[in-house]
Amino acid sequence: MRTPRIIGTTAAITLTLTVAACGSGDEDTGSGDGALVGEGSGADCQIDAAVPVGAALSLTGGAASYGESQRNGLELAVAHLNEQDGITYELTVEDDQTDPRQGITVFENFVGDDTSIIIGPTLSNGAFQAQPIAQESGVPVLAISNTAAGITEQGDYIFRDSLTEAQVIPQTIALAAETYDLEQVVVMYSNDDAFTESGYEVFASSLEEEGVEVSDTLTFSVSDTDFRPLLTEALAAEPDALVVSGLIEAAIPLVTQARDLGIDVPIIGGNGFNNPQLMTDAGASAEGVVVGAAWNSTSDIPENVEFLAAYEEEFGRAPDQFAAQAYAAMTIIDVAVRHNCSGERDDIQDGLNNIVDLPTVLGTLTINDDRDAEHEAVVQVVQDGAFAVLG
Amino acid sequence: MDIQQLLNGLFIGSIYALFAIGFTLVFGVLDRLNLAHPAVFTVAAFVGIELVEVGGLSIWAALPVVFVVGGLLGLVIERVAFRPLKGRPDAHFAGLISSIALAGMFIALLQWRYGPDTKRFPAESFPETTYKVLGAQVTGVQVAILLITVVLAVGLHLLVGRTRLGRGMRATAENPTAARVVGINVDRVSATTLAISSALGAVAGALFAMNVNSAQLGMGSAIELKGLAVIVVGGMASLPGALVGGLLLGLAEVFTVQYIGSSWRDLVAFGLLFLILVARPQGLFGTRKVREV
Numbered sequence: 001m002r003t004p005r006i007i008g009t010t011a012a013i014t015l016t017l018t019v020a021a022c023g024s025g026d027e028d029t030g031s032g033d034g035a036l037v038g039e040g041s042g043a044d045c046q047i048d049a050a051v052p053v054g055a056a057l058s059l060t061g062g063a064a065s066y067g068e069s070q071r072n073g074l075e076l077a078v079a080h081l082n083e084q085d086g087i088t089y090e091l092t093v094e095d096d097q098t099d100p101r102q103g104i105t106v107f108e109n110f111v112g113d114d115t116s117i118i119i120g121p122t123l124s125n126g127a128f129q130a131q132p133i134a135q136e137s138g139v140p141v142l143a144i145s146n147t148a149a150g151i152t153e154q155g156d157y158i159f160r161d162s163l164t165e166a167q168v169i170p171q172t173i174a175l176a177a178e179t180y181d182l183e184q185v186v187v188m189y190s191n192d193d194a195f196t197e198s199g200y201e202v203f204a205s206s207l208e209e210e211g212v213e214v215s216d217t218l219t220f221s222v223s224d225t226d227f228r229p230l231l232t233e234a235l236a237a238e239p240d241a242l243v244v245s246g247l248i249e250a251a252i253p254l255v256t257q258a259r260d261l262g263i264d265v266p267i268i269g270g271n272g273f274n275n276p277q278l279m280t281d282a283g284a285s286a287e288g289v290v291v292g293a294a295w296n297s298t299s300d301i302p303e304n305v306e307f308l309a310a311y312e313e314e315f316g317r318a319p320d321q322f323a324a325q326a327y328a329a330m331t332i333i334d335v336a337v338r339h340n341c342s343g344e345r346d347d348i349q350d351g352l353n354n355i356v357d358l359p360t361v362l363g364t365l366t367i368n369d370d371r372d373a374e375h376e377a378v379v380q381v382v383q384d385g386a387f388a389v390l391g
Numbered sequence: 392m393d394i395q396q397l398l399n400g401l402f403i404g405s406i407y408a409l410f411a412i413g414f415t416l417v418f419g420v421l422d423r424l425n426l427a428h429p430a431v432f433t434v435a436a437f438v439g440i441e442l443v444e445v446g447g448l449s450i451w452a453a454l455p456v457v458f459v460v461g462g463l464l465g466l467v468i469e470r471v472a473f474r475p476l477k478g479r480p481d482a483h484f485a486g487l488i489s490s491i492a493l494a495g496m497f498i499a500l501l502q503w504r505y506g507p508d509t510k511r512f513p514a515e516s517f518p519e520t521t522y523k524v525l526g527a528q529v530t531g532v533q534v535a536i537l538l539i540t541v542v543l544a545v546g547l548h549l550l551v552g553r554t555r556l557g558r559g560m561r562a563t564a565e566n567p568t569a570a571r572v573v574g575i576n577v578d579r580v581s582a583t584t585l586a587i588s589s590a591l592g593a594v595a596g597a598l599f600a601m602n603v604n605s606a607q608l609g610m611g612s613a614i615e616l617k618g619l620a621v622i623v624v625g626g627m628a629s630l631p632g633a634l635v636g637g638l639l640l641g642l643a644e645v646f647t648v649q650y651i652g653s654s655w656r657d658l659v660a661f662g663l664l665f666l667i668l669v670a671r672p673q674g675l676f677g678t679r680k681v682r683e684v
Contacts, residue, residue, distance in 0.1 A: 064507050218653040223613050225603035228399040229648040249509050253603045261528050283514035
């Protein structure tokens with residue numbers, strides 16, 4: 001429940017950011033145009049001007065922990081790419097404060113100041129508001145964390161490298177049902193959030209497909225933190241597992257309270273559970289949490305091993321999926337730019353449509369005809385305080 | 392009736408009650424609605440976590456400190472939000488608005504100090520023990536919540552009913568001008584009342600954060616409406632009413648989940664409160680036209 005009290009502050013900050021962004025926009029105008037088209041192709045491509053990349057991330061507000069990882073991933077990737085010959089990228093990260101209105105402002109600024117491609121915003125809710133602005137002006141967008149259905153349906157300039165819940169959840173349920181021999185489960189989800197509700201719908205249809213009976217469906221609100229009454233109900237149904245579609249803010253108290261009440265069955269979570277914070281804050285209670293993910297942190301493909309080491313060295317901690325997807329985004333953008341050896345907006349759009357079997361930290365990735373990324377998902381389970389691959 | 396659900400309702404209801412008792416105390420004595428109360432609730436949760444995390448206190452040792460911090464915040468609220476406006480003819484509304492403004496400042500300061508993220512107590516700060524009560528699982532923190540609420544409520548009741556300060560409060564509640572005439576320092580009574588009220592709200596906030604192990608900037612506004620509903624149902628200025636109303640709301644929420652369905656929780660809980668008001672407009676413990684503490 002946000003109160004009007006914050007609106008004043010938000011408005012003030014918005015104004016400051018707008019002014020600041022306009023200022024930098026004026027300085028940039030000279031560098032655009034012809035200089036973004038280079039010579040050569042692929043690895044030999046040479047572009048004189050730096051290719052401007054804009055990212056609208058949630059660095060403050062509810063999704064701040066995701067946004068910070070994303071910024072780290074992008075900065076690391078840009079640093080790596082700029083070490084290569086031929087093309088340099090100029091990354092501008094702006095904060096949308098986890099506020100769709102602010103996301104719109106940030107996108108408008110990027111569209112206006114000749115940014116070649118926009119990354120973001122962090123949350124799907126904001127994406128539906130901001131991305132149409134880029135679509136209308138013909139600026140390509142690469143979504144790096146939006147998992148809701150319909151993101152890329154907004155137009156032919158909207159791409160994404162994050163797997164949707166609809167891609168990850170069926171694989172999660174299928175493997176969990178097999179591993180744990182699930183017969184009946186209790187489903188819980190927050191029904192006042194678009195993201196968790198769409199996650200719930202995929203869970204429900206996947207469970208039906210696998211022939212797992214749902215003995216009870218319980219709902220809560222995104223702002224809830226006391227789940228004991230719901231969990232007591234769930235416990236009474238004696239399920240083989242709890243299936244939960246909720247954000248990390250709910251996941252941590254929910255998991256802790258479930259274990260307190262003596263629920264020791266696996267807890268299968270949606271994408272919101274896919275966060276190392278779960279183990280940090282829920283401690284031993286997180287053991288046995290099963291979550292599907294787009295990025296396998298334990299993967300030993302060379303791109304990933306290198307990424308893990310570089311991230312750890314730069315930021316002093318392990319990356320999460322948001323950082324990995326952000327890092328992969330720059331890999332994809334680099335290949336898309338080199339495809340036509342051009343940092344012009346339409347050329348990048350064309351390049352993005354030609355990403356096939358690209359090795360990235362996420363695995364071998366293809367952008368399909370719907371402009372969505374396709375690669376293998378991974379099902380993880382929390383074991384000894386860390387995500388391990390299930391099965 | 393499920394014992395576990397009954398206890399769940401009592402524990403969360405105790406926190407509502409503790410929050411509402413502080414709320415209603417200020418209303419009863421000073422005839423002011425202090426809308427900075429939810430902000431104190433939030434501040435206390437964050438301060439409590441910092442005391443445990445950085446200060447190395449145990450969660451039990453942190454509670455008295457939080458109580459004192461809450462009391463100090465109460466004094467600030469009285470000084471900044473209420474006292475400068477007390478002479479105005481529209482002092483009720485002016486105080487209401489200035490307390491909202493102060494609440495906004497408290498929350499902004501919290502965000503500046505702690506950032507926007509959810510904060511939690513360190514995982515090892517809670518006692519591992521869970522108790523079995525009639526087949527239900529109960530944590531040590533929950534038992535403490537119930538005990539602390541009862542002790543504070545009884546303590547406040549005695550303070551108001553049996554002490555010199557309490558007499559001053561009751562006199563001020565009756566008629567501030569008359570109280571001043573008979574030699575009561577109304578300003579001091581006002582300050583003390585807000586300090587006690589905020590101290591109780593602060594303890595409620597810290598206990599809430601312990602109960603669910605999370606503190607968010609929005610937690611105050613989430614409980615604000617519930618607290619208001621509780622004091623209205625309890626009879627606006629009635630301390631026993633706030634206690635009973637809080638417990639009732641907690642139980643109503645829990646049993647809606649059990650018997651009707653989780654999606655109906657707020658609708659049924661608040662619908663029930665509405666019905667109580669229709670049946671008893673003065674609230675459960677309220678008396679018409681007569682103000683009491």
